[in-house]
Amino acid sequence: MISIFETLATAPVTDSGNVVLEITKNFKVYWPLLISQFISFAIVIFLLKKFAFGPIQKMLEERRSRIADGEAKLIEIQRQLAESEKTTAAAIAKANEEAQRMVEEAKQGAILFSEQKSQEAISQAQAILTKAEAAAKADRDRLQTELKREFGRLIAATTSQVTGKVLTDDDQRRINEEALAKVEA
Amino acid sequence: MRIALTTLTLSLIGLSSASAGAGGHDHLPAYAEEIFHAGPFIVTNSMLMVWIVAIFIIACAQLATRKMAMIPQGLQNFAEWLVESLYDFLEGILGKDLVKKTFWFFGSIFILILLTNWFGLIPGVGTFGWALTGPGVEAHDKFRPFLRGGNADLNMTIAMSLTFAVLWFYWAIRENGLGGFFAHIFAPKGTFNGIMKVMMFLVFGFVGVLELISIAFRPVALSFRLYGNIFAGENILENMMLLVGKYEWLAWLPPLPFYFLEILVGLVQALVYTMLTAVFLRLICEHDDHGHGHDEENSIHKKAH
Numbered sequence: 109m110i111s112i113f114e115t116l117a118t119a120p121v122t123d124s125g126n127v128v129l130e131i132t133k134n135f136k137v138y139w140p141l142l143i144s145q146f147i148s149f150a151i152v153i154f155l156l157k158k159f160a161f162g163p164i165q166k167m168l169e170e171r172r173s174r175i176a177d178g179e180a181k182l183i184e185i186q187r188q189l190a191e192s193e194k195t196t197a198a199a200i201a202k203a204n205e206e207a208q209r210m211v212e213e214a215k216q217g218a219i220l221f222s223e224q225k226s227q228e229a230i231s232q233a234q235a236i237l238t239k240a241e242a243a244a245k246a247d248r249d250r251l252q253t254e255l256k257r258e259f260g261r262l263i264a265a266t267t268s269q270v271t272g273k274v275l276t277d278d279d280q281r282r283i284n285e286e287a288l289a290k291v292e293a
Numbered sequence: 294m295r296i297a298l299t300t301l302t303l304s305l306i307g308l309s310s311a312s313a314g315a316g317g318h319d320h321l322p323a324y325a326e327e328i329f330h331a332g333p334f335i336v337t338n339s340m341l342m343v344w345i346v347a348i349f350i351i352a353c354a355q356l357a358t359r360k361m362a363m364i365p366q367g368l369q370n371f372a373e374w375l376v377e378s379l380y381d382f383l384e385g386i387l388g389k390d391l392v393k394k395t396f397w398f399f400g401s402i403f404i405l406i407l408l409t410n411w412f413g414l415i416p417g418v419g420t421f422g423w424a425l426t427g428p429g430v431e432a433h434d435k436f437r438p439f440l441r442g443g444n445a446d447l448n449m450t451i452a453m454s455l456t457f458a459v460l461w462f463y464w465a466i467r468e469n470g471l472g473g474f475f476a477h478i479f480a481p482k483g484t485f486n487g488i489m490k491v492m493m494f495l496v497f498g499f500v501g502v503l504e505l506i507s508i509a510f511r512p513v514a515l516s517f518r519l520y521g522n523i524f525a526g527e528n529i530l531e532n533m534m535l536l537v538g539k540y541e542w543l544a545w546l547p548p549l550p551f552y553f554l555e556i557l558v559g560l561v562q563a564l565v566y567t568m569l570t571a572v573f574l575r576l577i578c579e580h581d582d583h584g585h586g587h588d589e590e591n592s593i594h595k596k597a598h
Contacts, residue, residue, distance in 0.1 A: 131569075135447040136324035144335045152347040153456065156401040160354035164376045165396065167361050174363075260570035 259291070260284035321419065321531050323524065325446035326437055338438055339446035342418065346408045346443060379403060386571045391468070391578055395571075398460060402453065403567040406444060410523055410559030413442030414552060419527065444523040444562075447516060454512035457570050465577040477577060478504050511573060515566060522562050526555045 120194070131137065264280040325339035357372035364371050379400050384392045387399075412418065422438035443449055467472050479501035481493040533548035 133324055137447050140333055141325075141335055141337065141448045142451060144333075144337075145340060145446070145448040146455065147334065148336075148343065149449070149456055152343055152405065153398065153401050154470070155347060156350060156405065157397040159351045160377065160404075161397050161400050163358040164354055165373055165380075167358060168373060169375060171363070186569050206581045233525065 256284075256288060261289065263287045299569070320433075321445075321524075321527055322434070323447075325441050325448065328437070328439070337446065337448070338422075338441040340451050342412060343405070343409060343443040343449065345440070346412050349412075350404055350408060375404075376400065383567075383571055386568065387578075392466075395460075395464060395574065396456075399567055399571055402457075403563050406453075406519070406566055407560060407563035409443035410562060411556065413445065413523065413527065413553055414530075414559070418442065419531075421493050432444060433460045440529050441547065442523055443518050444478050445527050447520045449514070450516040450520040453519075454515040457515070458512045461570075461574055461577070464574055468578040474577070515569060519562055521568055524557055526551075526558050530555065 260280070260283075263283055264275055267283055268275050325337035328336050328338055328341060345419060353368070354372060357368040360369075362369065380392065380396055382397060384398050387395065392399075418440045419438045419442070421440070422436055425435050425437055465477075469477055479498055481490075481497040483493070485493045504590045529551050530548045533551055534544040536547045
């Protein structure tokens with residue numbers, strides 16, 4: 109009824125104690141069978157490696173590498189973002205500094221320009237003044253000359269009428285000079 | 294509904310086996326039987342079972358990987374979950390580098406052993422076959438089943454263990470170098486001086502010899518453990534069915550609890566075999582803390598038994 113017990117019961121007990129022989133006989137472990145099983149198992153394990161575990165492992169490896177790539181890219185993006193923020197902050201600071209410098213320069217320029225224009229205005233005013241003075245002097249000289257001439261003519265006319273004598277050019281000149289000398293004195 | 298289906302299936306299992314028994318089927322022999330041979334190559338019913346399981350695994354893997362999607366679904370999702378879980382489990386034992394090189398083997402033997410054990414429980418395995426007639430047929434061997442539980446064949450488990458032994462040597466020497474391999478077995482662990490050094494050389498030399506004997510017996514232990522558990526399970530199922538005597542219609546009932554037990558045994562044995570082989574490899578490949586490794590081996594041995 110119970111085969112394993114039957115197997116054991118029917119197994120001959122040997123005094124020689126060759127247990128290995130007993131086992132190989134009871135369980136039919138013979139070289140041809142064992143080699144056949146060995147070859148069969150080798151083929152099976154090779155086929156499983158090639159067609160069962162290979163594709164799945166390949167896919168898992170691909171996914172792992174994609175995840176690793178994604179993580180690496182994320183880290184790179186974070187690094188680039190931090191770098192970009194840093195660069196932007198530096199650029200803004202530099203631009204601020206530049207703007208400040210330009211404002212300062214503009215202020216300085218404006219002061220200089222203002223001073224320059226003031227100086228120019230002063231010089232122009234002085235030039236106008238000098239010119240006006242020169243014109244005034246010329247006018248005065250001209251008037252003075254005209255006045256002298258008129259004064260001489262009047263003197264000569266008056267002398268001529270008073271004396272009833274026709275004055276020569278020399279007389280007229282001499283009388284004029286004397287009269288002018290007296291007026292100027 | 295599921296319980297009803299399971300009960301019905303198990304009833305059919307019982308009936309088919311019982312009817313086969315009634316029809317003159319022999320009791321389960323301790324060995325696989327020849328189906329045919331091609332020259333010197335003998336094909337047994339256990340070998341056929343292993344091939345069927347291998348074809349099933351390959352078909353599932355091919356189906357799962359036929360239309361690969363980055364967001365897995367259905368069979369691909371299940372296959373990935375299974376392989377990834379197994380990979381993580383083995384990574385815990387073997388370490389990151391070693392598992393990359395050896396996963397194909399450990400993953401394959403786990404799935405192969407597990408499914409071979411479970412396929413052996415399917416109705417028809419061991420019960421469908423043909424009657425032997427003619428001269429030379431022995432009285433106790435008149436029936437030849439087409440299929441037999443793959444691991445209920447000592448030749449199969451020995452072949453598997455010997456394959457592992459060969460690969461174990463290959464991986465061990467590749468990881469340690471030939472000198473490192475022998476140093477790992479014979480060299481004293483720790484730093485000693487003077488007379489202690491000499492003593493330790495002698496002690497560890499002796500320990501190394503014991504280690505070699507242990508290594509030599511590993512394939513034997515692995516083979517007999519797996520074979521013994523699976524063959525015993527099949528025997529229990531068969532003999533439970535015969536307990537009912539003349540009430541053959543009830544033959545499905547006694548083995549019912551044992552089917553659930555055998556499903557569990559199939560998983561446990563696949564796990565034990567895979568874990569032990571992985572630990573054997575880890576022990577020879579780890580480069581320090583040898584004492585800890587031996588403790589680990591002992592503890593896993595105890596768990597396995």
